[in-house]
Amino acid sequence: MTALPNVGLGPVIEELAEVIVANKAWLSEIDGKIGDGDHGSNMAKGFGRAAERIHGQDMTLDAGMLVLSEVLMGEIGGSMGPLYGLMFEDMAAALAGKSVIDTQTFAAMLQAGLEGVQGVGNAQVGDKTLIDTLVPAVAAFKAQSAAGFAVAIPAMIAAAEQGRDSTIDLVARIGRSSRLGERSRGVLDAGATSCCLILTSLGQSILKRLG
Amino acid sequence: MPLRPGNRAAEGGDDLIPLRFGDDPLLWASWLYYEEGMTQGDIAEQMGVSRPSVNAYLADARARGIVSIEIAPDRFRSLSIAKALRDHFNLQDCLVIPTEGGERSLIARLGDAGARVLSRFMRSGDTLAVTWGRTVLSIADQIQPPILQDVRVVQATGGTTAKIPWTPEACASRLAKALNARAIPISAPAIVSSPEVRALLMQEAVLSEQLGMLAEADRIVMGISSLRPESTIHSSGFLEGGMQHAHYQDAVGSIVGRFISARGEPVIGPMHDRTIGLDLDQLRRVPQRIAVAGGMDKVAAILAALRGGYVNVLVTDIATGRGILTAEGYRDTPRRPPSEPDRPPRARTHVKKLINAPQDAVDETLKGALLAHEHLIAPVAGSSRVVRALDAPRQGKVAIVVGGGAGHEPAFWGYVGPGLADAAVVGNIFASPPPDPIIAATRAVNGQAGVIYIYGNFSGDVMNFDMAAEVMAAEGVEVRSVITTDDIASSPRETRSARRGVAGNIFTFKIAGAAAARMMSLDACEALARHANARTYTMGLALEPGSLPETRQPSFDLGPEDMEIGVGVHGEPGVERRGLASADACADLLLERILEEMHAAEGDEVALLINSLGSIPTMEMYIVLRRVRQRLKARGLRVHSSLVGPYYTSLDMAGLSLSVLHLDKELKELLEVPCRSAALTIG
Secondary structure, rough: OOOEEEEHHHHHHHHHHHHHOOHHHHHHHHHHHOOOOOHHHHHHHHHHHHHHHOOOOOHHHHHHHHOOOOOOOHHOOHHHHHHHHHHHHHHHHOOOOOOOOEEHHHHHHHHHHHHHHHHHOOOOOOOOOHHHHHHHHHHHHHHHHHHHHHHHHHHHHHHHHHHHHHHHHOOOOOOOOHHHHHHOOOOOOOHHHHHHHHHHHHHHHHHHHOO | OOOOOOOOOOOOOOOOOOOOHOOOOOHHHHHHHHOOOOHHHHHHHHHHHOHHHHOOOHHHHHOOOOOOOOOOOHHHHHHHHHHHHHHOOOOOEOOOOOOOOOOOHHHHHHHHHHHHHHHOOOOOOOOEEOOOOOHHHHHHHHHHOOOOOEEEEEOOOOOOOOOOOOOOHHHHHHHHHOOOOOEOOOOEEEEEOHHHHHHHHHOOOOHHHHHHHHHHEEEEEEOOOOOOOOHHHOOOOOOOHHHHHHOOEEEEEEOOOOOEOOOOOOOOOOOHHEEEEEEEHHHHHEEEEEEOOOOOOHHHHHHHHHHOOOOOOEEEEEHHHHHHHHHOOOOOOOOOOOOOOOOOOOOOOOOOOOOOOOOHHHHHHHHHHHHHHOOOOOEEOEEEEEEEEEEOOOHHHHHHHHEEEEEOOOHHHHEEOOOOOOOEEEEEOOOOHHHHHHHHHHHHHOOOOOOOEEEOHHHHHHHHHHHHHHHHHOOOOEEEEEOOOHHHOOOHHHHHHOOOOOOHHHHHHHHHHHHHHHOOOOOHHHHHHHHOOOOOEEEEEEEEEEEOOOOOOEOHHHOOEEEEEEEOOOOOOEEEEEEOHHHHHHHHHHHHHHHHHHOOOOEEEEEEEEEOHHHHHHOHHHHHHHHHHHHHHHHHEEEEEEEEEEOOOOOEEEEEEEEEOOOOOOHHHHHOOOOOEEEEEEE
């Protein structure tokens, strides 16, 4: 199979929330090294609440993303609220009205999410933010999309992990940790790490359903 | 899922103790430390135990006689005599040097030791009084002080025309030059012809100002004179011929040109009312009194000075020190038997918190605040995270909306009330509020004259407040944003706009609130808020990290002897870590960085805020404030007002920040406009 029906994909967001909640302590620990140590608990709070609202409802993937976006934008705040809130809002817009999700639609969704993040933040690759994960992951998926999900998703996940790990050697140039200068080097960026979790979980949920 | 990185296996934990140490970890630890020269940290790793355990092993090993430490006999005598003098006379410190020491005279070597002691104690902003004599001059000639600012050296007595190189003028001016300090002479003779002349002279403005500065001395460095015929006190003309026998029979020595008995009591004779300079009562009020004196002829005089409490730091030599102790009938008491060292307490895994469910902490705090301050603030229907002033909205008045993450209490609701903000919005802990409550707050207090958002410069706050401002603009409400950037540690001055907004926010809230209360225009209120922010400088430091209610873990690691400089207000680490220093050194560090940027002219006025980051004892804030005020005074800056307390906290972080608002006429006037709120009431 090379495409999935969009209906009934609400659980994809629930699975995503499960991953975020399971990694709450790890994300907070990473954040604590150069940030304020609340990334895990804020993310878990937002994703967890969204999952509760999606649970048991028959939803398309974009409807699930919209619920998540509303919770993040309306209740979470911080910088992650608007950044991931707009990412999922724009991803949902790219999926709106599609009855099936094929690699082309998924690529368009990723691209829209990236543009959503870039619209509100102004980080570039190399600034030690979630952009360092998102940009190479989106590019890797697009490059392999002709070969189908089975090839493009593992490529996206690998690129996301590589992007996440690249933040270890970077000095933060934006956001709260940027005030630490050289001291921010040597530690993962919490946003890049959570973004990798999100992309990995989304990708694996799709692969699982393709069988 | 990625694995948690950096989780070191408990390596070494099962390591066996090498056979030659038997089963004795104390012996093993001692060997590694004393023979192999390893650090305690490396030993901990090798033995597979914690560093505190290694420390305890080493202490145990000494207590049980496994390790005995031998000190070279003359060094040991110096140490043991110094310790006995310190304990017996309750001194702050005591340094004892060997009596015999090669080519150099005892006075030269005492001068060298005195110079080292003085350099160690001197601080920027100090006023140092100085007496005269051979030893004092020797100190002035040998001192190699650290780089100090705003130091004054004041002569402790008037001058003399005696034909000696170590006159009061010479000692004070040479020492001032060596310390790169301002020299304050006493423009009068030390000994005048009659009490009437003294009384007359004391009325002279110049002299009374000089004596006023002398009375402000933080420390004094002095010699101690015997009363033998060739002593300094005779050679410099403080005792006229015949007077010693007639009036000063009970005196055994002299300090600051005054006479004391063997028991340390003042001996008042005819010279008393003819002497211009520090008297013995004033001397005792100087916080640190360093005496440098040695030689067997001075034993009685030094002992008298110690008994009288005129000295609290003594520099002397072994023979003199032993002489003093013997004359005092001091016998070395046997050393206390070694006691069993305390077992280290069990390691903690969580910080204690007085909360219910962590996720309810912010809402429950706000409910409590609304009840406690119901005469000032009220909730806004439909938004649990918005607090408005009871008197808001006021038609025609610019509305001030402040906000940010929770965890900074009493910020932000503590600054809502007449003359301050009209509304406050809080987010989750250390996270900006989302746009919706900001919008609700704006609508609730809009008085049709425009709204100003004031918040600290954090990317989340900027995004969320900007989104709210866009929505309000679409509704036809004019919103301006003033983003505070007072934290000078967070970015170099060239990029001031990248700095964080921290405790200095309070000043910007106050100025903007006052401008709005005076019904100034939106443009004027905005300009004044920006002006206040541009003239506010903050720098903080932490002794211990804070911890979030959710994680109950310290938000960063800080070593047992470390402090973190330039911390923010979210538990994010600071810009530099260094060893813990004294309150005064920390106050100097914070203030000097601020003064470096502030470019204040002498006579300028400032407002101060010593802010608790959550859990520093109030005592310690006042200790720091005291030092900051001393330094500002020495710099010639006037302090308009000082706020001390928890104004802008960071949960339970142990630390404080110093904020300085560089006032001008306009800011001063607005600072004085009355305001009333839960955390700040003026007028």
